[in-house]
Amino acid sequence: MKMRKALLAAVIIAVILMVALISTREYYVAIALGVEVLLVFRREIWHLARYRRLPPFDERFQENVKKAARNSFVYMSVAIVFLTLAYAINVDYVVDYEPLQVLSWLLISSGLVYLLGYIFYDRAEPKLRPPEVGRFWTFLRILGIAFGSGITSIFLHNVIGRLGVAEEPVFFLIGVLLAPAAMGVGLVGSLVFFIKGLSRKQLPEIDQPDDERIQA
């Protein structure tokens, strides 16, 4: 019941915000908010349209929603920190965009992070063996660390460059070559395990105790 009320409250708040944004002619953010609502509540909307009632919010669904929402929140927090950093040091390819446009993309991407997280916990993870789950998280960590170190390297390179001490090659190489390469490895690796889990129809055989042992 709490979950239903929380969902209803979230949808009402999103609709009010969208109306407010449209009235102030911030169409970008309004559309982004609409897309995020569709991404987050696609299951409820589809169920309402097809069966004229909300789907059951069982404990497994609630656990997966909590995990996916936590991932999305962490992503949004980290992205806001890095974007603030980028604006603070005037990184050209970020500052070229209006902050509201950037906010729109942030909303859509956090909705995608939520959706992918939910699908992973709900559909892919139960079909992967424990070592495969471990490898998936390792690749995801590589992706996160590479992204963070890439942005930090660009920041440090710009700061050192502005101080006019000397040409700075180390952070430049990390930011332009190493970090993107590591990001590619992390992205491809995690995607492989994600798709592997989704596409596996049968669950892998797990070690089952034999019947004699249970009876004993």
Add this chain to the structure above:
Amino acid sequence: MKTRIREYRAKYNLTQEKLAELVGVRRETILFLEQGKYNPSLRLAHNVAKALHAAIDELFIFDD
């Protein structure tokens, strides 16, 4: 964890969908419960056991 939900479900001629409806969960939850890939709460285990007229320890078998 091994479960005998499928066996009991067959005994009472219940589909996964029907059992899910009786217990108030999604069909996927019943699927993963049957395959031992989800540890249910005590409440859910109790509800499933009640729907299948069985005791919890008859349905859920843990290997130590």
